Amino acid sequence: MVPTLFGRIQTRLWLLAVVGALVTAALTPVLPMDAPLADKYQATFVVLGAVAVIGIAWELLYHLLMQWRWEKDWPTMFGLFTGIPEGLLVGYLATQGWLPFLPAAVAPAAFVIHFTVVWLVVWLVANGPMRVPFIRWRFRGGRLL
Amino acid sequence: MTEVVDVHRQESAAGTPVRPLARLLASAGAWTDEMIAGYGIPVQDTPIATVGGGIGSYILADYLRVAGGVPTSGLRVVSNLSHPWQTYERLANSSQISPTDRIRSDSASRPDNLWGFPSYALQEAIRDRSLGPLAHVFVEPIFDDYYTPRLGDVMKSIEREARRIRYWDMLVRGDAQLVRKRVGGGYYVLFVDERQEDPQPMALRVRDVHLAVGYPGLKFLPELQEFRERKNDHHRVVNAYENHEHVYHALRRRPGTVLVRGGGIVASRVLERLILDRQRYGQPTRIIHLLRTYVTGSHGPHPWARRSGKHGFAYQGFNYPKSVWGGQLKARMASLHGKDRADVYEEIGGTTTAYRREWQRQLRTAREEGWYHAVCGTISDLQDTGPKLTARMRVEQGEFEVEPDFVIDCTGLNAEVTEHQVLRDLLVHGGAQLNPLGRMDVKGSFELIGADSGPGRVYVTGAASLGGPFPGVDTFLGLQIAAQEVVDDIARRGHCRHLGPIASTLEWLRWATGRQL
Incomplete structure (x- = not known):
């Protein structure tokens, strides 16, 4: 999928809300966090929400950077490696306990596992299976609406 | 493959269509x-x-x-x-x-599959039990050429x-x-x-x-078309889209000079074939590559609209910038009309070829050894002068003549x-x-x-x-x-x-x- 700005944002929000939420729901109980299960779920979903919300600002930056590419495309590897700066920023905020609605600071190991698994699965879905139910998605720059 | 059944056209006695028609x-x-x-x-x-x-x-x-x-x-x-x-x-x-x-087409451009999933790369990876095609798609086009299917x-x-x-x-x-x-x-x-x-x-x-x-039909430069019609010579002046194997067969047996016209993907393919045959059969084939527009480097009106190019070629992964098939260029075009739309067509148009590392190596060798020359200009006249042709070329510095054995016109198809x-x-x-x-x-x-x-x-x-x-x-x-x-x-x-x-x-x-x- 070669994205437009609105397509990027819509795709990010949809994938995190559906695929990210399913992965988070399945993964949270086994994450190395010393807290009641309800607090663990609250923490992981706050992190997921932060990736979505802060991600809108990241998408603006990616869109700007993409303008220097003649093809106006976003190579596959960019979609994976942009997880590094995004993970570092959200990870710093989460492990310091600075994200709103966090019950407590998130353990670094738990964050790394959670963020990495969600990012990888979302990236894989975006690079293929997403096209199966949404047949027009790739021709609309990632827009679902 | 299904058997090819060619159409055998019937002409009526008068050479005209049947009467009711x-x-x-x-x-x-x-x-x-x-x-x-x-x-x-x-x-x-x-x-x-x-x-x-x-x-x-x-x-x-x-x-x-x-x-x-x-x-x-x-x-x-x-x-x-x-x-x-x-x-x-x-x-x-x-x-x-x-x-x-491999053709010039994206991994997810599957005419047989509405979803483009699995892509050709994924299918190839599964069939060959190799991660190579997937790794190729992952690193394209930054660290490797675009993946393209066979x-x-x-x-x-x-x-x-x-x-x-x-x-x-x-x-x-x-x-x-x-x-x-x-x-x-x-x-x-x-x-x-x-x-x-x-x-x-x-x-x-x-x-x-x-x-x-x-x-x-096929598209020919007017000078080449005129020569073909005047001399009824479809042997030495050919279009790259018509069967012209006889050119390569002749160049396997004797030294010769070929004039290649055009800077698109088909010209790149023809050059590749000529270069590979030269290496394989050892004949000292000379190639004169005539380009109407000679691209010396990145070109475009501003940094956000600059296409890469070098040695005469304009480089692009596919026929158009990738975003015409779903990205911002597709969205932008849909909202334009009349002259505004025509201006964007002009901006993204022009003949391009794919940047492929193997082709770059071949042409670098050919240039260094002096048997490949790219020239910016046009053919002003083409004459039959016995065993060879004489092509008068008009370039910026004036005119000069070359004597090719064959001319391969790679200017494309008639639309x-x-x-x-x-x-x-x-x-x-x-x-x-x-x-x-x-x-x-x-x-x-x-x-x-x-x-x-x-x-x-x-x-x-x-x-x-x-x-x-x-x-x-x-x-x-x-x-x-x-x-x-x-x-x-x-x-x-x-x-x-x-x-x-x-x-x-x-x-x-x-x-x-x-x-x-």
């Missing part, structure tokens, strides 16, 4: 049912006909069958081709792409899907002569099967017509829509008009503007629709995008299914399991 062809305006019956022309009713029968018709048929849920009885394909990949394969083979070579794999996949959708149950063999409005709505598609001993006109009475007629009988008639009698680029003027739904007939519509996709709200029409993915727009429009008009997420997933499962429709 001649009278109908001469008539103007819409046809009545009585007119057709009066001429004794057999008529078959079907809701939709697609004219052409190449990749464009095949992709529309696939979309109608899979996405639209249209039964085989709901569509007829009028074509003189026995199978939809026949012309594509012939042009590809002539332009030096063998079944094992011609043979693409053709096989098209054949598999054609069987799945029962393409041949819908095929009606014949040369389309005219598409005319029918009094009372819809259209008549008049065609003649010229393989028959006594070819007689036949007609389809349809609600909608889709035209994907490709290119009327002049008025040279196609059906399109020309629609312009004259069907209410259609030309767009600013001189092709058929279509809407975003690919409906031919001005050609509607009651509840019926004409849709035009492929090369003839270039210049409309969507560029990139003459590509696999472009044909799929166009087919999706056409089928969505037919669905909006209430004549077929609109494919939603659940039905799409179910259809994909049917595709993946090879279930016949």
Whole structure:
């Protein structure tokens, strides 16, 4: 999928809300966090929400950077490696306990596992299976609406 | 592969079409049912006909069958081709792409698969049990060339899907002569099967017509065309899209000089073949590469619109910037009209080739060893001077002469829509008009503007629709995008299914399991 700005944002929000939420729901109980299960779920979903919300600002930056590419495309590897700066920023905020609605600071190991698994699965879905139910998605720059 | 059955054209004694057809062809305006019956022309009713029968018709048929849920009885394909990949394969083979070579197409551009999933790279990885194709897609185009599928794999996949959708149950063999409005709505598609001993006109009475007629012929530079006609020499001056194996065979046996004209992907293929043959057979072939526009570096009006280039070539992964098939260029184009749209076509247009590391190595060696020369200019005159030709070249510094043994014209295919009988008639009698680029003027739904007939519509996709709200029409993915727009429009008009997420997933499962429709 070669994205437009609105397509990027819509795709990010949809994938995190559906695929990210399913992965988070399945993964949270086994994450190395010393807290009641309800607090663990609250923490992981706050992190997921932060990736979505802060991600809108990241998408603006990616869109700007993409303008220097003649093809106006976003190579596959960019979609994976942009997880590094995004993970570092959200990870710093989460492990310091600075994200709103966090019950407590998130353990670094738990964050790394959670963020990495969600990012990888979302990236894989975006690079293929997403096209199966949404047949027009790739021709609309990632827009679902 | 399905057996290729070529059309054997029958000429009547006078060299003119059969009489009822001649009278109908001469008539103007819409046809009545009585007119057709009066001429004794057999008529078959079907809701939709697609004219052409190449990749464009095949992709529309696939979309109608899979996405639209249209039964085989709901569509007829009028074509003189026995199978939809026949012309594509012939042009590809002539332009030096063998079944094992890779074509200039994206991994997810699958004419046989509406979803582009699994991509050709994933399919190749699974089949070969290798992560190589997936790693290639992962690092493209930063650390490697774009992944591109093999011609043979693409053709096989098209054949598999054609069987799945029962393409041949819908095929009606014949040369389309005219598409005319029918009094009372819809259209008549008049065609003649010229393989028959006594070819007689036949007609389809349809609600909608889709035209994907490709290119009327090969394109030649005027000087080269004039030489071919004057000397009747189709041996030494050839188009890269026609079979010209004799050129390579001759150059295997003796030293020679070849003048290659054009800077597109076909020229790159021809250069590759000449260079490989030179290395393989040891003959000191010399190559003069004539480019009308010599690109020296990155070019474009500003940093956000700059295409790379060097050594005469403009480089681009595919026929157009990738974002025309779904990204911001597609979105931008859809909102532009008239001159604004034509200006963007101008900005993204021009001849390009793919940057491939192997080709770069070959040409670097050829330049360094002094047997390949790229020249910016035009041919002002071409004469037959005995065993060799004499080409007068006009360049910036003046004129000079070279003596090539062969000239290979790689300037492409003729896209002049008025040279196609059906399109020309629609312009004259069907209410259609030309767009600013001189092709058929279509809407975003690919409906031919001005050609509607009651509840019926004409849709035009492929090369003839270039210049409309969507560029990139003459590509696999472009044909799929166009087919999706056409089928969505037919669905909006209430004549077929609109494919939603659940039905799409179910259809994909049917595709993946090879279930016949």
